[in-house]
Amino acid sequence: MSYWLMKSEPEECSIDDLVRLGRVPWTGVRNYQARNFMRDDMRVGDGVLFYHSSCPEPGVTGLAEVACPAYPDATQFDPQSKYFDAKSARDNPRWLHVDVSLVRKTRLLSLAEMRGMPALEGMRLLQRGNRLSITPVSAAEWRAVTKALDAKAA
Numbered sequence: 001m002s003y004w005l006m007k008s009e010p011e012e013c014s015i016d017d018l019v020r021l022g023r024v025p026w027t028g029v030r031n032y033q034a035r036n037f038m039r040d041d042m043r044v045g046d047g048v049l050f051y052h053s054s055c056p057e058p059g060v061t062g063l064a065e066v067a068c069p070a071y072p073d074a075t076q077f078d079p080q081s082k083y084f085d086a087k088s089a090r091d092n093p094r095w096l097h098v099d100v101s102l103v104r105k106t107r108l109l110s111l112a113e114m115r116g117m118p119a120l121e122g123m124r125l126l127q128r129g130n131r132l133s134i135t136p137v138s139a140a141e142w143r144a145v146t147k148a149l150d151a152k153a154a
Contacts (some may be wrong), residue, residue: 002046004037004066005125007053015061015105023067023101026035026082026134027075027142030095034134038070038098041136049137049145050107051125059110061083063103070096106149119144131144135152 006026008014018024029035047065072093075083090093114120124135
């Protein structure tokens, strides 16, 4: 099993949207490295830290899991979508995505709190200049985050 941190702007798709819907397609990824993570490395059942970004208080807001293998992101073909890609062809799509399903909504584990956790000092999210919307999370980082979420929830 692998673990991932997936960033979403709450206006696009929030943890509350995932709670309401149960499962959402992770559309709109337009970075080749993030796409390759979904295409080549993600497997059904992998753990996901659902992370709110570009908001007043960014941080982990829930746990999810990869619900299906990667498949073409339909938004690349829709001229009305902000994710439209005129260079992508239906017979050779450029952009893929996975669906994620809710495991549980959690308290907010803020970016500031995560920065203060020694166990997360090597986490890609916390590295200077990291802007990827999808990053791998080590098993040790996953345990540290879930332990922190559970400790304050109790």
